[in-house]
Amino acid sequence: METRLHRKVLILFAHPALQHSRVNRKLIAGLDRLEGITFHDLYENYPDFYIDVEREQELLSEHEVIVFHHPLYWYSIPAILKEWQDLVLEHGWAYGHEGRALQNKVLFNTITTGGPERAYAADGYNHYTLRQLLAPIEQTAWLCRMTYLPPFAVHGTHLMQPELIDEYRQQYQRILKAFTRGELEVEQAAGLERLNDILVGTQKGASDVR
Amino acid sequence: MYGESLFVQAFIYLGAAVISVPIAKRLGLGSVLGYLLAGMILGPFGLNLIGEEGQDVMHFAEFGVVMMLFLIGLELQPQLLWRLRRSILGLGGLQVTLSTLLGTLGLSLFGLQWQFALAISLSLALSSTALILQTLNEKGIIKTGAGQSAFAVLLFQDIAVIPILALLPLIATLPEIISSSGHGSHTWVEGMPPLIKTAVVFLSIIVIILAARYLMRPVFRFIARARLREIFTAAALLIVIGIALIMTKVGLSPALGTFLAGVVLANSEYRHELEGNIEPFKGLLLGVFFIAVGSSLDFNLVLENPGRIFGFVGLLILAKIVVLFILGRFFRMGLDQNLIFIFALAQGGEFAFVLASFAVQNGVLPVGIGNQMVAVVAVSMALTPLLMLLNEKLILPRFGTRESEEQEADDIHGDNPVIIAGFGNFGSIVGRLLHANNVGTTVLEYDSDHVETLRKLGYKVFYGDASRTDLLAAAGAEQARFIIISVGDAEKTLEIVETVKRNFPNLSILVRAIGRSHAYELMDLGVDHVYRDTLDTSLKMGVDALKLLGYRSHHAHRASQKFRQHDEAMMAELAEMRHDTGAYISRARQAIFNLQELLKMDLEDGGEDQDFGWDPTSRREEAREYLKKQKKGDE
Ligand SMILES: Cc1cc2nc3c(=O)[nH]c(=O)nc-3n(C[C@H](O)[C@H](O)[C@H](O)COP(=O)(O)O)c2cc1C
Numbered sequence: 001m002e003t004r005l006h007r008k009v010l011i012l013f014a015h016p017a018l019q020h021s022r023v024n025r026k027l028i029a030g031l032d033r034l035e036g037i038t039f040h041d042l043y044e045n046y047p048d049f050y051i052d053v054e055r056e057q058e059l060l061s062e063h064e065v066i067v068f069h070h071p072l073y074w075y076s077i078p079a080i081l082k083e084w085q086d087l088v089l090e091h092g093w094a095y096g097h098e099g100r101a102l103q104n105k106v107l108f109n110t111i112t113t114g115g116p117e118r119a120y121a122a123d124g125y126n127h128y129t130l131r132q133l134l135a136p137i138e139q140t141a142w143l144c145r146m147t148y149l150p151p152f153a154v155h156g157t158h159l160m161q162p163e164l165i166d167e168y169r170q171q172y173q174r175i176l177k178a179f180t181r182g183e184l185e186v187e188q189a190a191g192l193e194r195l196n197d198i199l200v201g202t203q204k205g206a207s208d209v210r
Numbered sequence: 211m212y213g214e215s216l217f218v219q220a221f222i223y224l225g226a227a228v229i230s231v232p233i234a235k236r237l238g239l240g241s242v243l244g245y246l247l248a249g250m251i252l253g254p255f256g257l258n259l260i261g262e263e264g265q266d267v268m269h270f271a272e273f274g275v276v277m278m279l280f281l282i283g284l285e286l287q288p289q290l291l292w293r294l295r296r297s298i299l300g301l302g303g304l305q306v307t308l309s310t311l312l313g314t315l316g317l318s319l320f321g322l323q324w325q326f327a328l329a330i331s332l333s334l335a336l337s338s339t340a341l342i343l344q345t346l347n348e349k350g351i352i353k354t355g356a357g358q359s360a361f362a363v364l365l366f367q368d369i370a371v372i373p374i375l376a377l378l379p380l381i382a383t384l385p386e387i388i389s390s391s392g393h394g395s396h397t398w399v400e401g402m403p404p405l406i407k408t409a410v411v412f413l414s415i416i417v418i419i420l421a422a423r424y425l426m427r428p429v430f431r432f433i434a435r436a437r438l439r440e441i442f443t444a445a446a447l448l449i450v451i452g453i454a455l456i457m458t459k460v461g462l463s464p465a466l467g468t469f470l471a472g473v474v475l476a477n478s479e480y481r482h483e484l485e486g487n488i489e490p491f492k493g494l495l496l497g498v499f500f501i502a503v504g505s506s507l508d509f510n511l512v513l514e515n516p517g518r519i520f521g522f523v524g525l526l527i528l529a530k531i532v533v534l535f536i537l538g539r540f541f542r543m544g545l546d547q548n549l550i551f552i553f554a555l556a557q558g559g560e561f562a563f564v565l566a567s568f569a570v571q572n573g574v575l576p577v578g579i580g581n582q583m584v585a586v587v588a589v590s591m592a593l594t595p596l597l598m599l600l601n602e603k604l605i606l607p608r609f610g611t612r613e614s615e616e617q618e619a620d621d622i623h624g625d626n627p628v629i630i631a632g633f634g635n636f637g638s639i640v641g642r643l644l645h646a647n648n649v650g651t652t653v654l655e656y657d658s659d660h661v662e663t664l665r666k667l668g669y670k671v672f673y674g675d676a677s678r679t680d681l682l683a684a685a686g687a688e689q690a691r692f693i694i695i696s697v698g699d700a701e702k703t704l705e706i707v708e709t710v711k712r713n714f715p716n717l718s719i720l721v722r723a724i725g726r727s728h729a730y731e732l733m734d735l736g737v738d739h740v741y742r743d744t745l746d747t748s749l750k751m752g753v754d755a756l757k758l759l760g761y762r763s764h765h766a767h768r769a770s771q772k773f774r775q776h777d778e779a780m781m782a783e784l785a786e787m788r789h790d791t792g793a794y795i796s797r798a799r800q801a802i803f804n805l806q807e808l809l810k811m812d813l814e815d816g817g818e819d820q821d822f823g824w825d826p827t828s829r830r831e832e833a834r835e836y837l838k839k840q841k842k843g844d845e
Contacts, residue, residue: 050771053823087823097832 006182007106009037010063014070014081016043023112023157024071026165027172034173036180038063042080049083056088061101065179066146068137069110071157075126075133077109085140095143106179106186107141108149108195109134110172116156131193147186152195171199222259226252227497242344243595245497249504250592260505274495275340275560276454277488279368279465282339283472284481286365294362301359301537302366305555308533309335316529325381329574330583332374333566334526336367338559338591340496345595346554355543356550363555371561372466375568376411379404384573398459407461414460418453418467422474430480434658434673446487461568479661482654482672486680503560507588511581522586523593530556546606553601557594558587625686626650629693631676631706633664636722636743637696645669652685656697677705679713692718700724700731707735729781749774768821 011031015024032039040059046052060066070078093099111130119126120133130153131138141148152175154160154168175195178184189198226248234244252259313331318324342360346352352361382404402410426449433445453471454464475481512519531552538548563584570580626649630641633655644651653671655661664671674681676697687693687710695706703721710717720739723729732740749770756766 048771050768050775087821090823091826091828091832096829 005064006036007064007179008062009065009067009176009179010059011037011039011067011069011110011176012042012081012084013039014042014068014078014084016078016080018043021071023154023160023165023168024069026162027110027112027154027169028069029169030173031176034176034180037176042084043078046080049080051080051084051087053087053090056084057090057093057101060088060105063105065106065108066102067108067110067176070112072111072113072130072133075128077137089140089144095145100145103145105146106149107137107146109137109151110154111151112154112157114156114158117153120155129193147190149186149189150192150195171196174199219260222252223498223501226501231497241348241497242341242500243592245500246504246592246595249501250507251504252501253505253507255507255509256505260501273454273464274492274497274499276465276468277450277492278340278343278496280450280468280472281485281488281492282343282365282368283469283474284476284485286473287476294358294365297359297362297541298366301541302363302370304537304540305363305533306335306367306370308537309530312529312533316525323383325383326575326579328381329378329565329569330579332378333562333569333583334558334587336371336559336561336565337364337530337555337557338561338594339364339368340499340560341557341591341594342554344496345598351550354547354550356547356554359538359541359543359547359551360554367559367561368466368469371565372415374565375462375466376408378565378569378574379407379572382573384576386571386573398461410460411462414456414462415467415470418456418470419474422471426471426475427478427480430478430673431658431662434480434661437656439675442483443487446484447491450488465564479665479671479673482681482684483674485684486674486678489680489684499560503588503591507592508581508585511585512589519582519585519589522582523589526558526586526590527556527593527597549601549606550598553594553598556597557590558583559591562587625689626652626670627691628652629654629682629685629687629690631693631695632656632697632722633660633669633671634696634698636698637694640694640696641669652690654681654685677702677709679709682709682714687714687717690717692720694720696722698724700728703728704731704735707732707737711735726781730784733781745774745777 011028013024013028015021018025028039031037038059042051068077068081070081076082089095089102091099093101113120113130115124115126118124120128120130122128126133131150134151138148152172154165175184175198178198184198189195192198227245230248230251231241231244234247235241249260250256254260310328310331313334314324314327317327317330322330342364343352346357346360351357398410430442430445433441449471450468453467457464457467475484534552534555535548538551543551566575566580566583566587569575570577575583628644628649628651630637630651631654633641633653634657637653641651641653651670653664653669654674654676655664655671656673656675658673661671661673672681672685674685676682676695682693693710693714695703695710697703697706703724707719707721710719718739719737721732721737721741723732723740723742725744726742729740729742752773753766753770756769757763761769
């Protein structure tokens with residue numbers, strides 16, 4: 001169990017209008033310089049949605065942790081990420097009888113939402129928890145024989161103070177580094193509601209990722 | 211014989227420039243000091259190669275200053291004036307006023323009559339535009355905070371000369387000297403009473419402004435249609451010389467007239483072309499001018515009374531330093547910037563020569579004082595490059611704060627980040643897209659009719675041939691981020707690319723290729739961004755053709771995207787293969803074959819399109835097999 005697995009992380013980032021972004025713009029700052037992490041900006045690479053399937057599949061093969069990083073748009077992912085799924089996750093490659101290219105890789109979402117955390121509950125105005133809303137992705141991971149982890153979530157972006165955004169940025173980087181250094185226990189993480197909690201969870205967890 | 215002596219003269223001057231300037235630059239002294247030294251060495255007090263005629267040459271070479279002021283005027287659009295208003299009026303105004311007050315007070319204390327003191331101070335308050343701009347430009351600091359401030363002050367001074375010239379006769383206390391100014395020419399206003407004289411002066415200025423505003427543009431348009439470069443050059447020179455003539459005739463400095471004409475023409479589409487045409491003449495003449503200043507330095511006058519002359523030079527420089535230092539503090543300049551600013555402006559200028567002779571002729575100053583003044587100014591000018599060097603090498607490293615000049619640097623010319631060469635059907639679409647997104651573009655266009663129309667629509671368009679280095683420089687090629695070359699002529703395009711690559715290596719190039727082989731040639735020249743001009747349109751047409759044949763829109767669209775990707779990959783590959791001709795032919799054949807194959811693969815078989823992820827065929831097969839297995843199990 002204590003096999004230290006250094007995992008390379010692929011961040012598939014999707015934001016159609018980064019010029020209007022306040023939160024994600026900060027969250028992604030400096031990611032491309034972290035070791036063991038590949039930052040891949042989908043809208044920047046494919047402004048015409050003409051996704052290079054071969055290249056994307058190569059990238060996936062080269063990494064062990066896949067992150068869908070995006071703002072929540074209509075309780076779901078931005079359009080290009082859906083297009084990416086439709087085209088890149090080919091039958092016979094990602095899933096199906098012979099499709100095992102993604103087997104045992106880890107998948108999770110990094111999500112920013114305008115709504116506050118309490119709104120994402122049965123008695124909140126959004127009625128569903130974020131994890132519930134992400135069911136299609138969780139199920140996709142399952143079909144591709146991947147391990148799905150809870151999302152790293154940043155709620156209540158509309159009025160978020162710059163200091164807090166910065167705090168989230170540091171949390172995010174700590175978690176990503178924990179993956180690349182093999183300091184994050186996937187099984188423990190899988191049981192959480194949000195990946196953020198791995199930092200404040202058990203003493204061990206906290207010291208692990210620092 | 212006259213011709214021969216002219217050649218000898220020209221030979222001496224050019225030889226002096228060619229030898230002394232590179233040496234001076236090598237020693238880090240700057241070209242101006244090189245010219246000055248050459249002048250001193252060749253002059254009557256050195257080798258005596260240029261003697262009495264030095265004075266005549268100076269008159270002739272003053273024309274370099276005239277041209278420079280014309281060029282400065284051309285740079286001075288109203289917008290730029292507005293942006294620098296605080297510096298020009300505040301810094302410049304205070305500099306002239308304070309220096310004049312201080313000078314007048316000081317000289318009066320020496321026992322000079324106040325009218326003399328005032329006339330001298332007014333003349334000495336002005337610094338040397340020619341010297342400073344040339345030096346700052348050479349050192350590459352014209353666009354720093356200090357450079358801009360100096361420019362603003364010089365500008366105010368240049369403008370201040372007009373009222374000074376007009377008002378000086380009013381404080382005349384001596385009889386007017388009816389004489390010729392070197393050439394035996396007579397002005398039209400000789401002997402008129404001061405008030406009428408002043409009126410004539412203002413009138414002629416107004417005439418020049420009106421003519422520049424309303425007459426010159428249609429004339430230029432007419433000339434431009436002839437499409438002969440030398441005629442345009444001739445016209446440009448004609449204007450400058452013509453104005454200089456008129457101004458001399460009314461007894462005014464020709465530099466002022468051309469400066470005014472320049473300002474009025476600054477917003478005209480012919481500005482860059484004019485700049486490009488006048489620039490080389492200006493450079494040469496300024497050089498000759500500095501040589502003449504050097505040679506005309508009256509060493510006798512200095513030697514007769516070295517203490518007096520050098521004492522005055524010292525006082526002049528000291529007074530200027532004090533005033534400039536106070537102003538720098540007042541306007542919150544950093545110490546470094548302030549020091550550069552101070553040492554740049556701490557001298558008398560060529561206007562003092564003009565004002566001195568003007569004042570003497572009009573009976574404002576006695577001849578003796580006038581001559582001394584000229585000597586003092588010349589010495590102070592010769593010292594300026596040395597002082598600046600001193601500041602640069604000794605003072606700044608020791609006391610400077612080393613603040614970054616970058617952060618204060620502001621584009622003095624307000625240049626745009628993008629230059630577009632060729633604003634026809636192709637370039638105009640690029641330009642409009644940028645324009646619509648508030649990206650500033652400077653457009654160069656060779657069709658004068660086109661230029662006219664676009665200007666009316668509010669575009670910043672200039673007339674000229676974009677393969678000329680000087681025009682590109684004038685359009686801001688040094689500062690721009692990149693140039694878009696979208697002219698419709700393949701040969702011209704190559705020419706422009708070569709010019710840009712050679713002279714502006716930092717400027718990125720986006721270029722329109724006219725057909726495939728042109729694209730290869732451009733790639734051979736090392737251009738990264740090559741755009742085949744019909745590619746997108748023909749692909750779009752192809753998509754529509756497919757649709758008319760019954761293909762779904764998205765299917766046809768994806769097919770064109772795929773096709774394009776393949777085609778671009780082939781382009782890059784072929785560009786490298788091209789040099790080996792044998793390989794080229796076979797590769798090219800193969801490319802054609804490839805395209806056909808690709809087209810077939812993409813479109814022949816309805817089930818085999820390239821977006822496999824959207825194709826459920828394999829899933830259906832797997833489902834069918836699964837079903838079969840289940841049935842077997844059931845049996
Ligand atoms: C088209 C669109 C749809 C959105 N849908 C949701 C939503 O369903 N739930 C929610 O909480 N916020 C929603 N938002 C708010 C964004 O999630 C929020 O603005 C974003 O996460 C802020 O991150 P940024 O500053 O990086 O853009 C939506 C925003 C847009 C533009």
